[in-house]
Amino acid sequence: DVKVTQSSRYLVKRTGEKVFLECVQDMDHENMFWYRQDPGLGLRLIYFSYDVKMKEKGDIPEGYSVSREKKERFSLILESASTNQTSMYLCASSLLGGGDKYFGPGTRLTVT
């Protein structure tokens, strides 16, 4: 079974802090994704990566950056957290050719 794990299920940070959300997948998938989930808005793509050190912006990249130094790990970085970044963050992975995405359990981030 594909497993996508996220470093924290719940996280509380203060405004202005630098925040790291970590995601690891164990199926040698090339593609990895970060989504943000908000009520009434569904899932929105923040960034994705199709290879180590490669990244592309999604629909809502502002205020976020990403890092992929190893194939299995994809990090989402909030350089200076703000209250409007309070949300559920979901990581996903898939094979390079597309197809099924496998999702992690999510990190619920609260910025106070």
Add this chain to the structure above:
Amino acid sequence: AQSVTQPDIHITVSEGASLELRCNYSYGATPYLFWYVQSPGQGLQLLLKYFSGDTLVQGIKGFEAEFKRSQSSFNLRKPSVHWSDAAEYFCAVGAGSGTYKYIFGTGTRLKVLA
């Protein structure tokens, strides 16, 4: 522009009753279509998908969905709902090469009455 609409925000059904969750999409070419389920506190799990071929697709947990090109719809159905089906359901359309870029609907939350 590509879009996915799930017109029902909440649906309540009794256990054992049939279920249909609606999904309409807007996409220029033949879409790749997906249904995901999210149980409370969990990530998303793929229920089923349509790429091509038979327009009625079977998924896990007894779900099925029918692709209707003329109606731009991909509705999810289950003949008899179980209490464990209570969750949020997301429809998605895959756009772009390799279907990397999914567009998700806003979700339908299903409540099941005992």
